Amino acid sequence: MSDAASPNDSGLSPELIDLFEGDDEGLFEAPVKPRPITTEDRLERAFIEILEFYDKHKRRPDPDTREIAERKLGARLVGILNSEEKKQHLRHLDDVGLLAEPEVPETLEELFEGTGDGADGSGAGSDFDFLADLLDEADGVDADLYDTASLPRRKPKSSDSVAERTRVKDFEPFRQAFKEKQQQLADGSVVLAEFKSEQSITDGKFYVVRGSLAFVAEVYDPEPGAPLENNGLPKQRLRVVFENGTESSMYRKSFAIRLYEEDGKVLAYNRSVTMDEIGDADKLSGWIYVLRSLSTDPEIASLRDLYKIGYSTTTVEQRIRGAEKSATYLHAPVEIVETFRTYNLRPSALEHLLHRVFAPARLKITRGTEPAATEWFIAPLEAIVDAVDKIISGEIVHYVYDVAAQRLVRRD
Known part of the structure; x- marks a missing residue:
């Protein structure tokens, strides 16, 4: 007797066997389990929604708008822009430059x-x-x-008005x-x-x-017959x-x-x-601050004239709370050395300009997989204060920072 099993050994009726064997379209095949959605997948989908908004409206979504859907997209974009890791992961999708670094003014x-x-x-x-x-x-x-913003859309006005x-x-x-x-x-x-x-x-x-x-x-x-205001x-x-x-x-x-x-x-x-x-023209908009690291790490403590130049829209004391837990502050307490109040001006713009001036003296330091701390500079405090004064006076356009001389010098 042959050891090969006959179709009827399965216990199925001939009709069912014919049905299974005639399944050319794979209707009875076990479905393929979908791949689990990862955090990276969700991030890419969220960014694609932002790109679709940009394609439609020709602008970035506003995180402060009253439109809930746009506000959500705007908040997502802010979160992405604040994360180097996320930006790096999404650059292959960015065909409109949403992730590009803002141009820093040189003058x-x-x-x-x-x-x-x-x-x-x-x-x-x-x-x-x-x-x-x-x-x-x-x-x-x-x-x-x-x-x-929250009112119903008005009907188009007549051409007369x-x-x-x-x-x-x-x-x-x-x-x-x-x-x-x-x-x-x-x-x-x-x-x-x-x-x-x-x-x-x-x-x-x-x-x-x-x-x-x-x-x-x-x-x-x-005009004669002009419409009336609410006050008559x-x-x-x-x-x-x-x-x-x-x-x-x-x-x-x-x-x-x-x-x-x-x-x-x-x-x-x-x-x-x-x-x-x-009205109230002189509105306090924030602070530019200069910090000194109190790190006990020999590599940091040995650096003379190492300062962090940053900005804050809250008080500097609030800004530096928990500095020892943040890579931005080199995981160490910091000391406030100088602060400058800014009025009617976004302090981030002044910060960017200062960073540009002292770019040749920027400290290059990374720790493992942590994002690089980019706001630390090796420059005398006098030079930093001098740069702020020259920005205020407008003279900064005639100066550059000389690393060897450790001071601002006139452009050639």
């Missing part, structure tokens, strides 16, 4: 120059975008009144005025301050809307001239709403100014 002029386009996409506001971004934003009472932009027939006098304001912004005699209220809009004032300069050339008398007074139109050579006769309230929605700024002279002109 004071670059610190106050923007790189974006004006409101009309013509590049008209490029001299002001970066400076406008440096100013911290404070939500005042009036700003809350004009915040329309919409002010269209037209070309300025005689733009040359305005061109010269805009050029003068650009120069005053560059030399610091004029500053950008937070826009406070509709009532502060008067003729002769300059504003920044989406990085583009706007000049209120005239406040017109109310007729609405007033403005003649607003933009630095790209166009003008608009928008309502005062419409201009105010746009300034609030676009985080617009008002230009004010850097002197004693009236509060109704700029």
